Amino acid sequence: MLLVPCPWCGPRDETEFRYGGSAGVAYPADPDAVDDATWAEYLFMRDNPRGPFDERWCHIAGCRRWFVARRDTLTNEFLA
Amino acid sequence: MNQSDDRAQHPRRLWRHPEPKSSYDVVIVGGGGHGLAAAYYLARNHGITDVAVVERGWLAGGNIARNTAVIRSNYLWDESAAIYEHSLKLWETLAAELDYDLLFSQRGVMNLAHNVGEVREGQRRVNANRLNGIDAEWLRPEDILEVCPIVNLAPDVRYPVLGATFQPRGGIAKHDHVAWGYARAADALGVDLIEGAEVTAFELDGDRVSGVVTTRGRIASGRVAIVAAGHASIVAGMAGIRLPLQSHPLQALVSELLEPVHPCVVMSNAVHVYVSQAHKGELVLGAGIDSYNGYGQRGSFHIIEQQLAAAVELFPIFARAHVLRTWAGIVDVAPDASPIIGLTPIRGLYLNCGWGTGGFKATPASGWVLAHTVANDVPHELNRPYGLDRFTTGALIDEHGAAGVAH
Numbered sequence: 272m273l274l275v276p277c278p279w280c281g282p283r284d285e286t287e288f289r290y291g292g293s294a295g296v297a298y299p300a301d302p303d304a305v306d307d308a309t310w311a312e313y314l315f316m317r318d319n320p321r322g323p324f325d326e327r328w329c330h331i332a333g334c335r336r337w338f339v340a341r342r343d344t345l346t347n348e349f350l351a
Numbered sequence: 352m353n354q355s356d357d358r359a360q361h362p363r364r365l366w367r368h369p370e371p372k373s374s375y376d377v378v379i380v381g382g383g384g385h386g387l388a389a390a391y392y393l394a395r396n397h398g399i400t401d402v403a404v405v406e407r408g409w410l411a412g413g414n415i416a417r418n419t420a421v422i423r424s425n426y427l428w429d430e431s432a433a434i435y436e437h438s439l440k441l442w443e444t445l446a447a448e449l450d451y452d453l454l455f456s457q458r459g460v461m462n463l464a465h466n467v468g469e470v471r472e473g474q475r476r477v478n479a480n481r482l483n484g485i486d487a488e489w490l491r492p493e494d495i496l497e498v499c500p501i502v503n504l505a506p507d508v509r510y511p512v513l514g515a516t517f518q519p520r521g522g523i524a525k526h527d528h529v530a531w532g533y534a535r536a537a538d539a540l541g542v543d544l545i546e547g548a549e550v551t552a553f554e555l556d557g558d559r560v561s562g563v564v565t566t567r568g569r570i571a572s573g574r575v576a577i578v579a580a581g582h583a584s585i586v587a588g589m590a591g592i593r594l595p596l597q598s599h600p601l602q603a604l605v606s607e608l609l610e611p612v613h614p615c616v617v618m619s620n621a622v623h624v625y626v627s628q629a630h631k632g633e634l635v636l637g638a639g640i641d642s643y644n645g646y647g648q649r650g651s652f653h654i655i656e657q658q659l660a661a662a663v664e665l666f667p668i669f670a671r672a673h674v675l676r677t678w679a680g681i682v683d684v685a686p687d688a689s690p691i692i693g694l695t696p697i698r699g700l701y702l703n704c705g706w707g708t709g710g711f712k713a714t715p716a717s718g719w720v721l722a723h724t725v726a727n728d729v730p731h732e733l734n735r736p737y738g739l740d741r742f743t744t745g746a747l748i749d750e751h752g753a754a755g756v757a758h
Contacts, residue, residue, distance in 0.1 A: 272651040273643070286653050290642040292597065311743040315595035315686050319584035321646040344598075345646045 276349050277330045278338050291327030293317050294339040321345055362410070362531050366538035371545045374571035375403045377725055378563055380550050380586055381578035382406025384415035384526070385703055385710065387533040387544075388718020389578060389725070394540035396719070397726035402542045403572075405565055407549030411530030414580050417648075417680030418711040419603050419637040421616050421627065423460040423521035425480050425487055430736040430748045431689065432483040437733055438716030439520060445715060451532030453524045454630050458615045459498060460521030461490065463665070465510040465621040473516045480518070490515045499615050501668050508664055510622050523616060523627050523635075529714060553590040553700070560590070560699040576701040576725055581646065581681025583704030592695055594704065595686055595742050599640040600650035600679040601708055604658075606672040608632035613666075622661035626669075634672060636662055640682060640708060650679045682707050687747040692720060693730045693738040701725050702739060 273285040299305045299313055318324070324344045329337045341351040377393060379386045382404045393399045404410075422442055424435035446453040464470045473489065480487035488494075492504045495515050504512050538544055548567040553560060553575070562571040579586040581598045588594075609632050618625035623639050638658035641650040655677055663670050685691060685705035690713070692703045703721045706713060716733065723731035730738065741747055 272653050284653075285643075285651055292644070307743045307745075311595075312593075315742040316593050317595065317597055319594070319596055319598055319644065319683075321582070321585055321598075324644060326644065342643075344644050347645065347647055 273347060275328055276340060277333060279336060280330060280333045283330065283333060287330060287332035289329045289331045291329055291337065294325040294327050323350055362527075365531055365535040366544050368546070369543045371403060371405070371543065371548060371565070371567050371570055373569070374562070375543070376401040376572065377574045377576070378402075378570055378572040379404045379576045379578055380563065381580065382410040382544060382546065383413045383578065383580060384411065384530045384533065384714040385580070385706070385717045385721070386576075386578035387411070387530055387537055388714050389576060389703065389721040390542045390718075391533045391537040391540070392718045392722035393726060394537060394542055396722055399726055400541035402537075403545055403570060404537070404542060405545045405548040405550060405563065405570070407547070407566070409546050410534055410544055411527060414680040414682065414710060415526055415530045415714070417603065417678055418526055419625065419627070419635050420523045420526045420629075420711060421460065421521070421618070421625065422455075422524060422712040423518050423616075424485055424712070425460070425462070425476060425516060425518045425521065426750060427476050427479050428748055428750060429483060431750050432480065432485055434716050434720065434733045434737075435713060436483065436485050437719070438713050441715035441719065442524065446532070449532035449536045451528060451535065453528045453532060455522065455524040456630070457520050457522040459517060459519045460616040460618065461495065461499060462516045463502075463512050463617065463619040463621070464514045464516075465512060465619065467513070469621060470514050473514065477516050486518055486520050488517045488519070490517050499613070499617060501613060501666055502617060503665055503667050510664070512665070521616060523629070525630070526711060533718070550586060550589070555590070555697065558696075558698055560697050574699045574701070574725055576703060576721060578703045578721070580704065580706065580710070581683050583683045583702070587702065587704070590695070590697055590700060592697070594691070594739070596683040596705055597644055598646055598681050598683050599643070600645045600647065601637070601640045601682045602650040602654055602677060602679045603635065603637040604655060604677040605629070605633035605635050605675050606669070607675050609634065609672060612668065617665065619661065619665065622665065624658045624661040624665065626662055626666065633675065634669065640684065641679070646681055648679050648681060684708065686742070688750045689748040690717070690737055691739050692717070692734040693724060694728070695739065
């Protein structure tokens with residue numbers, strides 16, 4: 272089980288968290304102006320690296336706040 | 352079996368181990384079940400035998416060696432039913448065709464319903480399956496006991512069993528034998544199986560692929576197929592192609608060897624477990640994916656704890672069985688839980704990925720349609736709906752409802 276570093280509560284068991292996937296996926300600034308390909312990129316296309324990955328977690332059984340952590344997807348080591 | 356027979360059957364001796372040539376008509380990146388099946392059908396169905404399968408590790412060491420070997424075609428949507436039923440029909444004659452015992456056993460697959468919503472969904476799926484010519488039955492609790500007497504039908508458990516869908520033609524096979532059978536047959540038709548060759552770059556000529564660079568040298572080829580499962584995003588990324596995939600660990604486990612006690616395959620979406628018993632006697636259990644992205648081929652223990660709790664509630668008879676071994680494979684999950692098979696923006700470069708948690712059962716059809724796609728540079732009728740463009744057009748094939756857990 273991962274030990275997830277909540278920035279407010281400290282390291283806690285993975286079962287207290289909900290995973291939120293890739294961080295930094297920005298909603299289109301002008302949604303009325305974007306084409307289908309841009310929507311597809313926003314909705315579906317995602318980084319999927321083997322190595323360091325910026326990802327979102329929500330501490331649902333704790334402080335209930337979202338945060339971004341950096342984890343190596345191969346070793347599961349939290350980097351930041 | 353005497354010693355010489357044993358050596359002859361060792362997988363290292365079932366195919367040649369050639370040095371890679373400097374060029375091939377077709378290069379398949381990934382020597383798992385799907386890649387080997389595609390190589391075999393390229394040779395057998397299309398007469399294209401100048402084919403290399405390049406594999407960074409050893410043949411059939413990825414998800415084909417890590418799945419739970421469940422075979423079924425009881426999918427909800429027409430597109431899925433068509434390709435998985437094609438696969439099941441190929442399974443039914445595959446051992447004879449490959450002349451290799453696959454231990455294919457059509458012992459039936461049962462999907463349990465634990466609440467009124469699941470009962471309605473299951474009955475809808477039975478009807479959808481029948482309309483697509485797929486064998487499907489709705490079982491009441493008393494019918495379940497006739498098929499699988501060890502399921503706990505007590506009404507006072509947390510998730511009581513209210514009914515089940517049943518596909519009698521579903522079942523299991525011996526996964527390693529499937530890969531080895533395809534590898535041996537492809538090799539016999541002239542396909543070169545190149546192990547220990549990791550692709551590190553693609554070579555492009557304008558908008559066309561012209562070859563791959565591997566750790567065993569450069570290989571020129573005008574047609575390259577990426578069949579890299581959990582690593583599809585990494586390999587496709589080398590060609591500048593971005594995919595809507597996320598790679599997750601998917602865990603499975605086996606018990607110690609037991610006397611035959613479990614006659615079919617039982618799956619439950621609601622409590623997240625599925626169980627069969629291998630020919631050798633192990634109970635084979637799987638669950639859902641670990642939530643986080645990962646390439647580590649291992650997962651978190653609480654997933655195993657939850658799947659075993661569910662298994663013991665469904666099958667109290669398993670309470671004293673011991674876990675022998677657990678492991679994980681890396682599965683490439685698409686947003687609609689359906690595969691991506693087809694052309695790419697780079698001419699001559701083809702994709703077969705996104706099988707996620709359900710690829711084993713599809714191995715024959717996956718190879719069949721990819722071979723057709725590569726040979727003709729157009730998708731087969733069965734994989735036309737599965738192009739990468741569906742994420743732009745919105746024509747998704749949303750199978751999460753029919754396959755809420757891994758399978």
